[in-house]
Every structure is written in C-alpha cells, then in structure tokens.
Amino acid sequence: MSAVRVLLVDDQELMRQGLRKLLEIEEGIEVVGEAADGVAALAVVAEVRPDVALVDARMPRMDGVELITRLTVEHPSVAAIVLSTFDEDDYIFGALRGGAAGYLLKDCSPDELVTAIRQASRGETVLSNPVAARLVADLRREPVGGGAFPGQELLSARELDVARMVAAGAANREIAARLFITEGTVKNHVSSMLRKLGLRDRTQLALRLTGR
Missing domain, CATH: 1.10.10.10 (Winged helix-like DNA-binding domain superfamily/Winged helix DNA-binding domain)
Known part of the structure; x- marks a missing residue:
C-alpha cells in the first residue's frame, strides 16, 4: 500500500518543521511539500500531488478557508484538514462549507493527528472533540x-x-x-x-x- 502523501501549509516555519519531523517517523506517511500560505500551496500542489493537505486557518495572502475552497474545486482529490489554534465559528463552518475533510486544533495529540491524516485519506471526516461539540451544539440551535x-x-x-x-x-x-x-x-x-x-x-x- 502506498504512503499517504502530505502537504504542510502553515505560515510558521517552526510549525512546519515540527510537523515534518513528527510525520516523517510514521510508517505509511510521506511529507511531500511545504507552503507558507494558500497562494504558495496552490502553486505547488499539482507538482507534489498530495493526498492530504494540513492547512492553517489564518495565513497571509490567502487564508485556510479560501485555500480549501479553491482546492475543492481545482484539486478535488486532495483531502484538506485544518490544523489551527483558532476555533471561531467563521473558520470552522467556513472550512467545512468549503469542503474541508476535517478540523483539528493544534493542541491535539500526535496520535490524533496521524489518525486523522489516515482517515481523511480514506475519505472520512475528522473533527477534534471541541470542534465536534461546537458543531453539534450550533446545529441543535438552528x-x-x-x-x-x-x-x-x-x-x-x-x-x-x-x-x-x-x-x-x-x-x-x-x-x-x-x-x-x-x-x-x-x-x-x-x-x-x-x-x-x-x-x-x-x-x-x-x-x-x-x-x-
């Protein structure tokens, strides 16, 4: 079985390096590229051909919500997961409405992140517990x-x-x-x-x- 190819999209270089080191030791996962914002990600996605894109919500030039919306239309085979410190409704619902395969907070455990990447590559939706609780509570009010x-x-x-x-x-x-x-x-x-x-x-x- 081929490895899950992952693209890291985050404006903080330290975060990208940390994620790369974390994921590179996992069997069956390969980090194939990095980008500092949505514009850079769109420029390289066709070349690196990721299965999953880990996307920060707030970035310069093009944020995560806009990037995911573009990926859904232009590269529908890429499963995008938001990995962010922000849990505001605008980001959560904007990303999911735009086609995100998941939304995780950066305080999730390494095991949760790795599992989410594998699940998203299989077409499953992945939400961290706080995000899932927020989503269900909001929907019940509608x-x-x-x-x-x-x-x-x-x-x-x-x-x-x-x-x-x-x-x-x-x-x-x-x-x-x-x-x-x-x-x-x-x-x-x-x-x-x-x-x-x-x-x-x-x-x-x-x-x-x-x-x-």
Whole structure:
C-alpha cells in the first residue's frame, strides 16, 4: 500500500518543521511539500500531488478557508484538514462549507493527528472533540423544521425527515428509533441524499440544511 502523501501549509516555519519531523517517523506517511500560505500551496500542489493537505486557518495572502475552497474545486482529490489554534465559528463552518475533510486544533495529540491524516485519506471526516461539540451544539440551535434549502426538491418526504434530524445532530440510532425504521434504512437514506445533493458526508448535509 502506498504512503499517504502530505502537504504542510502553515505560515510558521517552526510549525512546519515540527510537523515534518513528527510525520516523517510514521510508517505509511510521506511529507511531500511545504507552503507558507494558500497562494504558495496552490502553486505547488499539482507538482507534489498530495493526498492530504494540513492547512492553517489564518495565513497571509490567502487564508485556510479560501485555500480549501479553491482546492475543492481545482484539486478535488486532495483531502484538506485544518490544523489551527483558532476555533471561531467563521473558520470552522467556513472550512467545512468549503469542503474541508476535517478540523483539528493544534493542541491535539500526535496520535490524533496521524489518525486523522489516515482517515481523511480514506475519505472520512475528522473533527477534534471541541470542534465536534461546537458543531453539534450550533446545529441543535438552528431552526431546521421546515426551512427550504438548495436541492430540497430532489429528496423524498422520508429523506427530508432524516435530513432534518441529521441537521439537529441526531445519530443514526436515534433517527431510527424516532422514525420507526432500521439503522440500515437510515444509512441508505443518508447515502441517497448525499448522492442526490452532491455532498461528501453528513456534516456537509447538516450545513446545507442550516444554511451554513
């Protein structure tokens, strides 16, 4: 199995060097490039061909949110993970809405970071616990009962029921119990909705319903 190729994007050279030393000792992970901001990252991404980009949120010239939005459109095969000290809503929701595969805080452990890189390379969404808690709390405050959203007409009535519960932060087991269906049926509905709406995962589905 080939190594996960990682691009480091951070305006602090010390941080990039530390991340490189941390990741280079991990089997199955290869650091293929570095960039000090989003502009520099876009200039090298085609050459180094990363599987995962570790991106700081706040950088000069082009910040992490704008970079991730550009990567999603121009290099969709690259899974971008924000690695930042900032946990403000604008960064979290902006990055996820832009297509980020994850959002980690820089106080995460080395093991958490390595696991997140491997998960993101497999197409999974990764969120640090504080970010996940913030996301769920925010979604539960949103009025998701009946507001229209782009693509709503593509979904069946049952899919809309499931979608609104996903947006409220409910897990598959909770959705199944409330709607008197099996967890497998919930998973099928979620997969169908993601396909119809062109979304990657249930996090993006929740963001679509709440207008984030």
